[in-house]
Amino acid sequence: MLFSRGLSRISRIPRNSYCCRWFLSHRSDTRPVLLPNVLSLHPSESDPQALGYREIMYLAYSNLHGLGRQIHHQSSSIVEEQLDPFSLVADELSLLANRLRAMVVAEVPKLASAAEYFFKLGVEGKRFRPTVLLLMSTALNVPIPKPLPHSVGDNLTMDLRTRQQCIAEITEMIHVASLLHDDVLDDADTRRGIGSLNFVMGNKIAVLAGDFLLSRACVALASLKNTEVVSLLAKVLEHLVTGETMQMTTTSDQRYSMEYYMQKTYYKTASLISNSCKAVALLAGQTAEVAILAYEYGKNLGLAYQLIDDVLDFTGTSASLGKGSLSDIRHGIITAPLLFAMEEFPQLRTVVERGFDNPENIDIAMDFLGKSRGIQRARELAAKHANLAAEAIDSLPENDDEDVRKSRKALVDLTQRVVTRTK
Template identity: 45%
Template sequence: MTSATSLFSTVEADLYQLTENLKQLVGARHPILYAAAEHLFGAGGKRLRPAIVLLVSRATMPTHEPTPKHRRLAELTEMIHTASLVHDDIIDESELRRGVPTVHASFGNRVAVLAGDFLFAQASWYLANLDNLEVVKLLSEVIKDYAEGEIQQGLNRFDTNLSIDAYLEKTYYKTASLIANSSKSAGLLSGVSDELALDLYSYGRHLGLAFQIVDDILDFTGSSDALGKPAGSDLKSGNLTAPVLYALEEKPYLEVLIDREFAQEGDLDQAIALVRDSQGIQRSRELAAHHAQLAVEHITRLAPSDSRQTLINLTDYVLSRLY
């Protein structure tokens, strides 16, 4: 399997600088927030989202070099993503993220809420300073979409009538919107045509959906060590993902377990076993592969370059995480 490190070799130096800049963007005036930021930005992460922004920037600029505005956009993309993770972990009561304690586990809920809010606010301020109204609108929509996705997820907990379409809509709001709109924004900063900007948006949308579907599969097939959190975490919290929704079509007893919210001892283990014993995981793999293929189709209009090839290879990388 290709590693994210080798895949992103063309933007490796950019990503190193980005990590250093992120800590500075938070600023040292707030020692607790700075400590929380250092904890977050030093936690490893694949830096997938800023890497995509930098790759799109290189693929669309005549010089194949990102401008300072492209680099700032990449930083803001990671800030928004990190802010969403902080809030996610509070809502899900997760103690671990990428194998290390979450911000609320380390600093308490109050600081974690404020840290997430601060990162969203700081990202918004730097976003406004890009002086590009279209990009401001796109990234502001991402923050709105994230909140919409969280609300939908909260309202649909343990809802066995949830459709795959509703799941994909929530997945777009929570995960794919950021990748889609930041990819489009990178193109707009390069001055691409409206048609190509839309293609870049669609690439990010489908790649983001494929990425999250794979994550949702790994919640059932990955080890707790590899996931950095307990396996089956989403199901336990009532977040029904593609493998579960497909499994419900052939395993009626799964609905009984979910409806009683795993109240009896052994319910969760039994539910996980039912999902693994169904076609849910295979059908979810096919769904992820479908969206990965659609992502590739949307960047065929880009001029050939190393960065374009990496964007194509990225779709294979996303799927290869399953094997």
């Protein structure tokens, strides 16, 4: 179980505070401790910084149980049962899945079957992004539809909720289209534990299926008749292309730059969920401040998600990941764990520059990674962004509605699920 979070900002505690000294003096492990600088992009930087209550408790708890769990602070210190975020919106997710399947019907049967490939039961997974967006809708005080008679006012609310559900559908179509295109570019043969579409039906059909999904998403987006939302999600499409191009056309210096990696990660992964969260807020008529908080939640959640993805590429198995492990390094893609490892072992860069066509070079790189703190520092950076996402939810205007509170807690719980997942 996790301590639930309050709605106030977390105050910072100096690193030399009593709480920090207590933790250091009561450790059962007598080995020296390096306090991770979870507040900066580079956790190894030596600049003295203040640690917050969350970071202090994170260090104490991870010393006992590893990075797998984190404690969240609430002034009342009341322990609540952890919510299953997906169960809160399960009925809506089922409706959304059915609508997605209906939306990919096409006049050309082969195109329709190709587009539907990843919307079949058993393949679609838990629909992480739609879950986030539906929870965000409720967290911003948009009621969950109930099968009861409605007044005129209720119908207006239902219409808003339907429009926000449409954002979730659009987001999922864009996401799946990007996966189809990525698999063609990467020449992948598996996705989510089954044969990738390009492997099963060929590259041409896979590309056309991705294009078809994007066109369906654009039609749905236009139906919202909201130019600000249209502009937001159109920018996402630009970001997806930009991110993929950045990955394919890096210079030597860019390839080994953490800042460049994080910018590319935002474009390829975090832009979609962050701007979709903002779109949900805009449709609800929220203030600019609330819309920014929704955006910040999505951005940091997306960055944390991708950082853990990059870690799992080294630590996971093909069975757990639903794709081949070490796929990034085999394609010459340098991610956070290796970038951090290179800071400790600069000679690793020479190995990377030789390429990984020779399996021996992969073994050498993995040996350097194992001796470094690359995996740990990537997890720490993911935890930092997960905490920033949770703080964005903490900063939303207070609300006593039970559904709103549950949804906000579920969004916070999702930040921890992201950093503790194993697949």
